[in-house]
Amino acid sequence: MxxxxxxxxxxxxxxxxxxxxxxxxxxxxxxxxxxxxxxxxxxxxxxxxxxxxxxxxxxxxxxxxxxxxxxxxxxxxxxxxxxxxxxxxxxxxxxxxxxxxxxxxxxxxxxxxxxxxxxxxxxxxxxxxxxxxxxxxxxxxxxxxxxxxxxxxxxxxxxxxxxxxxxxxxxxxxxxxxxxxxxxxxxKKPTPLDEQAAEDCRKVLSAFFEEMTEWEQYMEQAGFEDTEAVPRLLAIWEKYVSEKPRAGYRPLGLSYSAQGTYKGEQFLDAEQITKNKLYIYTREKNTGFDRRFLMKRVNESWMIDAVQERLDGWQRTGL
Missing domain, CATH: 3.80.10.10 (Ribonuclease Inhibitor)
Structure with a gap:
């Protein structure tokens, strides 16, 4: 040869x-x-x-x-x-x-x-x-x-x-x-978990997941050109998210999953970082995909400050 x-x-x-x-x-x-x-x-x-x-x-x-x-x-x-x-x-x-x-x-x-x-x-x-x-x-x-x-x-x-x-x-x-x-x-760091804070954070995330799923279902029908697409998404962000918007990620960059990004999210664990910050761990029930959400106390409310996905270790991504 x-x-x-x-x-x-x-x-x-x-x-x-x-x-x-x-x-x-x-x-x-x-x-x-x-x-x-x-x-x-x-x-x-x-x-x-x-x-x-x-x-x-x-x-x-x-x-x-x-x-x-x-x-x-x-x-x-x-x-x-x-x-x-x-x-x-x-x-x-x-x-x-x-x-x-x-x-x-x-x-x-x-x-x-x-x-x-x-x-x-x-x-x-x-x-x-x-x-x-x-x-x-x-x-x-x-x-x-x-x-x-x-x-x-x-x-x-x-x-x-x-x-x-x-x-x-x-x-x-x-x-x-x-x-x-x-x-x-x-x-985990040896910081005692504030159980009430963790429960409050899970409630915030549950509401965020539900509204994001509704928005994605709306987008599936209406499409990116719909005049209500951005205002609806920004309203969700104002209510639940403290993270500064980043280029390429929602809400600055429009994207959606027809299956629902957070539709199958299940709560796994919570980790206290400081008095005003903690992680909530989740797993997508169908794919086994792991996420952890950094929650931050803003005034008297808990908001989502960042999300990480477990790929090659924990890596920051967009909501």
Missing amino acids: EWPKRARTADWGNGVLTLDGDKQFDIPELTIEIMERLAGYTLVGFHVKDYPVTDEMLIPFTAHKNMVNFGVEDGALTDTCFPVFSAMPKLRYLLLDGNAGINGNGLSTLQECKIDLLTLNRTGLNDAGLMQAASIPKLSHIQIDHTAVTYEGLLAIAGNNRIEPVTHVQFTKEQMENFSQLQREKA
């Missing part, structure tokens, strides 16, 4: 190597020579599925400078593979599902990495390995279904409020909600 001079992505599956999504080559087996050739490209993405890739076969990729997304699924990797990834400066997504030889004891080598997502479903990951994963500073999501991780091992990493373990069958929904609650408890 004639190798192309350049390639940015490489995917191998079922005996076919695909470069850049459209250049396909019949390669029944992956050899060290082929891996060396691929490692010579300025790849940003590499993925192999259902092939017994070994730790030794990955050595040519050590300290690859451009790699962002790397995956070997259902291979023959062990924890010896992790030093290969430790010096990849741009690596963000590491997909290692189905490598039964990985138990996590080598994850400590990734301490300096900037990995956001690590998938270890169907591996031998155990409690000690999960603890090592939780110490990777930038890691925000780790998938751990069909592993040896116990619920006690999961609870042991609750002190890391940045990480979000993703599991659909390993633990029950109730267990995961309890874990999230424990994370929030451990992250």
Whole structure:
């Protein structure tokens, strides 16, 4: 075969190597020579599925400078593979599902990495390995279904409020909600919660959610050109929001969700920040999407001063 001079992505599956999504080559087996050739490209993405890739076969990729997304699924990797990834400066997504030889004891080598997502479903990951994963500073999501991780091992990493373990069958929904609650408890500052203030804030948010849902339903029928669109929204803001309007977000930038931005919001928890500020935590019941609203006492009333969404940690967004 004639190798192309350049390639940015490489995917191998079922005996076919695909470069850049459209250049396909019949390669029944992956050899060290082929891996060396691929490692010579300025790849940003590499993925192999259902092939017994070994730790030794990955050595040519050590300290690859451009790699962002790397995956070997259902291979023959062990924890010896992790030093290969430790010096990849741009690596963000590491997909290692189905490598039964990985138990996590080598994850400590990734301490300096900037990995956001690590998938270890169907591996031998155990409690000690999960603890090592939780110490990777930038890691925000780790998938751990069909592993040896116990619920006690999961609870042991609750002190890391940045990480979000993703599991659909390993633990029950109730267990995961309890874990999230424990994370929030451990992250709280030791300021006693004013229960009456929290209840007042929930009432304000409930009213805001209801009026925003009504406004979005109105917008679905009337459209952006309707002369009442902006006045109706500004009236809601004046009643409930103390946050200074920001460019690109409501009410300066008009947008709406046909499903209702806050239609399925459920209250989870409250956290006192100061006497006049607290967080109210919510979760969207259908998607599991987490938000927290910063509530501020203005004169004698509580108003919404900011909202954050849990993506890569808590990040400020718009109402």
